[in-house]
Amino acid sequence: MFGFDKMFDFNRDGRLNAFERAAQFQFMDNMMKSREADSFNDDDETDVFAEAGLDYDELEFMDPEERREVLEDAGLDPDEFDF
Template structure:
C-alpha cells in the first residue's frame, strides 16, 4: 500500500509533501499558526465560523453585529461562546 503522503508516487516523502500533509491535517487556526507561522486559509473562514457558532447557540447573527460591544459580549458569554474568539472590527 502506498503511503498517502507520497503525493508524487516516487516512494519517498520529501519536505514539500510533509508540509502539504501537515496543512491538510490542521484543524484550527491556532494549530496552523503553531506549525507554519501564519493562519493559512483559516482567516478566510472566521466570519463563517462565527455565523455557524452563533446560529448553533440560537443567536441572531445580524442582531449581534448591530449590538454595542458590551451587550454582544454578554450575549455571547450567556450562550457559552468566548467573545475573544470573534473579531467584530
C-alpha cells in the first residue's frame, strides 16, 4: 500500500475496497481540476479584450507581429500581455 493510499483506507484493513478507491479518485480529480482552474485564470485579460472588441482566442492564434498591431490599434499595450 502506498503512502497516499493509507489516507483512504477508511476501515484500516490494509486494502482499498471499491468505495475507498472511488473516494481516492474523486479527491485526485478535484485536486487536478482546482489546479487547472488556478493556472488558467485568464478572466481579467479576457474582459479587457472583450471591452476592446477583441476575441482572446483569435489573438492567441495570431502571428506575434499581427497580434501586436491589432492590440495597438485597439489602444492596448502589447507588452502588458503574455501569449
